Amino acid sequence: xxxxxxxxxxxxxxxxxxxxxxxxxxxxxxxxxxxxxxxxxxxxxxxxxxxxxxxxxxxxxxxxxxxxxxxxxxxxxxxxxxxxxxxxxxxxxxxxxxxxxxxxxxxxxxxxxxxxxxxxxxxxxxxxxxxxxxxxxxxxxxxxxxxxxxxxxxxxxxxxxxxxxxxxxxxxxxxxxxxxxxxxxxxxxxxxxxxxxxxxxxxxxxxxxxxxxxxxxxxxxxxx
Ligand SMILES: C[S@@+](CC[C@H](N)C(=O)[O-])C[C@H]1O[C@@H](n2cnc3c(N)ncnc32)[C@H](O)[C@@H]1O
Numbered sequence: 001x002x003x004x005x006x007x008x009x010x011x012x013x014x015x016x017x018x019x020x021x022x023x024x025x026x027x028x029x030x031x032x033x034x035x036x037x038x039x040x041x042x043x044x045x046x047x048x049x050x051x052x053x054x055x056x057x058x059x060x061x062x063x064x065x066x067x068x069x070x071x072x073x074x075x076x077x078x079x080x081x082x083x084x085x086x087x088x089x090x091x092x093x094x095x096x097x098x099x100x101x102x103x104x105x106x107x108x109x110x111x112x113x114x115x116x117x118x119x120x121x122x123x124x125x126x127x128x129x130x131x132x133x134x135x136x137x138x139x140x141x142x143x144x145x146x147x148x149x150x151x152x153x154x155x156x157x158x159x160x161x162x163x164x165x166x167x168x169x170x171x172x173x174x175x176x177x178x179x180x181x182x183x184x185x186x187x188x189x190x191x192x193x194x195x196x197x198x199x200x201x202x203x204x205x206x207x208x209x210x211x212x213x214x215x216x217x218x219x220x221x222x223x224x
Contacts, residue, residue: 017046048070049074063147157201209221
């Protein structure tokens with residue numbers, strides 16, 4: 001199944017979601033770093049880009065940025081919206097929360113490399129702490145993309161509900177967890193945390209939601 005899935009993603013990305021040299025450099029640096037290749041796929045990057053162009057958010061929040069592969073897809077869409085703004089007043093920004101200090105430094109380098117420094121802001125710290133601070137400061141994000149520690153997914157949902165205005169969009173990655181969520185024999189903590197999140201989102205009175213079966217499952221929730 002995974003071979004067939006890889007070919008399908010390749011088929012889509014060759015036609016609709018080609019990675020340029022800068023995105024390829026980010027992936028090369030990620031590989032050279034020796035950590036897991038836990039970035040989103042190119043098809044999903046393109047999907048996020050299209051969503052940004054559709055929603056035209058003023059501010060986007062990403063929780064969990066790693067080397068910045070997903071951030072660059074999102075921030076490039078914001079940058080193209082800024083360029084298309086006839087009034088040249090758009091100040092749309094992607095705010096990235098990343099708990100790892102070394103990753104924050106790499107992220108900053110990658111935003112410089114891709115000329116996206118103007119429309120990005122990096123926040124070093126835990127997603128929970130920084131989202132809570134943003135709530136206290138009255139910040140609003142028309143789009144939030146969560147791709148961080150699975151154990152906190154349900155907490156991120158509570159916080160996102162306070163940061164997203166009516167009509168805004170919450171996206172959460174890895175909600176199918178390689179299909180483990182549907183296997184009752186699998187009972188590890190991460191899988192259970194994602195199941196709990198999925199159930200909580202499905203029943204949440206503030207969101208109308210579903211899971212899109214792109215890559216590892218992307219929860220897609222519109223705030224009522
Ligand atoms: C799956 S990777 C993100 C991949 C990235 N979104 C992409 O597609 O290129 C998860 C990231 O979340 C970060 N992370 C883990 N726990 C976190 C937390 N509590 N708060 C903020 N970031 C966290 C990790 O350091 C890691 O960089």
